[in-house]
Amino acid sequence: GAVVSQHPSWVICKSGTSVKIExxxxxxxxxxxxxxxxxxxxxxxxxxxxxxxxxATYEQGVEKDKFLINHASLTLSTLTVTSxxxxxxSFYICSARAGGHTDTxxxxxxxxLTVL
Amino acid sequence: xxxxxxxxxxxxxxxxxxxxxxxxxxxSYSPSLFWYVQHxxxxxxxxxxxxxxxxxxxxINGFExxxxxxxxxxxxxxxxxxxxxxxxxxCVVSEGTYKYIFGTGxxxxxxx
Numbered sequence: 001g002a003v004v005s006q007h008p009s010w011v012i013c014k015s016g017t018s019v020k021i022e023x024x025x026x027x028x029x030x031x032x033x034x035x036x037x038x039x040x041x042x043x044x045x046x047x048x049x050x051x052x053x054x055x056a057t058y059e060q061g062v063e064k065d066k067f068l069i070n071h072a073s074l075t076l077s078t079l080t081v082t083s084x085x086x087x088x089x090s091f092y093i094c095s096a097r098a099g100g101h102t103d104t105x106x107x108x109x110x111x112x113l114t115v116l
Numbered sequence: 117x118x119x120x121x122x123x124x125x126x127x128x129x130x131x132x133x134x135x136x137x138x139x140x141x142x143x144s145y146s147p148s149l150f151w152y153v154q155h156x157x158x159x160x161x162x163x164x165x166x167x168x169x170x171x172x173x174x175x176i177n178g179f180e181x182x183x184x185x186x187x188x189x190x191x192x193x194x195x196x197x198x199x200x201x202x203x204x205x206x207c208v209v210s211e212g213t214y215k216y217i218f219g220t221g222x223x224x225x226x227x228x
Contacts, residue, residue: 044160105216
């Protein structure tokens with residue numbers, strides 16, 4: 001149980017294009033989903049927190065107009081990197097938390113984005 | 117403010133010997149504490165979590181961790197390392213808003 005998927009697992013795009021990454025909770029309903037960014041050999045950096053049906057809350061320093069997050073249902077959240085540039089190349093990981101008092105997050109397998 | 121310190125960025129052990137990955141935390145709440153493992157280019161897998169029940173927590177793959185409030189520690193141990201245990205390990209504390217505070221990670225290397 002508690003499986004989270006991400007799609008695509010890797011993507012290569014040209015500079016200036018937009019890329020959408022999907023995060024799905026497969027066997028539970030996710031009240032909250034989180035988006036992280038991870039640079040090589042570093043820890044995860046929280047980008048934003050999204051609650052189903054409401055606007056995402058972005059961490060300080062994360063451009064909300066560049067990283068668009070939509071959490072339209074209890075099993076799906078999307079991250080769109082708009083007008084991507086090479087510095088946006090990174091490993092993006094989502095996680096999902098079920099509702100109630102549980103604070104356990106279940107992580108997706110990650111998406112490797114390379115912007116040329 | 118909550119924080120997590122993983123005391124070793126790299127740990128090397130021989131296969132079959134014990135593993136100790138150290139984690140200290142600071143928290144003004146009764147914390148929830150987690151250990152996750154990340155294999156290269158993969159997401160994070162939950163090894164175990166502490167949520168104010170038993171102080172000795174058993175996880176998957178033979179790992180366990182002991183919550184010591186007096187030492188503000190939550191070290192991860194395993195009696196006998198396997199080659200497949202080679203990975204990055206993250207200690208995490210959860211704050212009241214359900215956000216995670218991550219440690220900087222410990223890379224475990226297992227020598228044959």
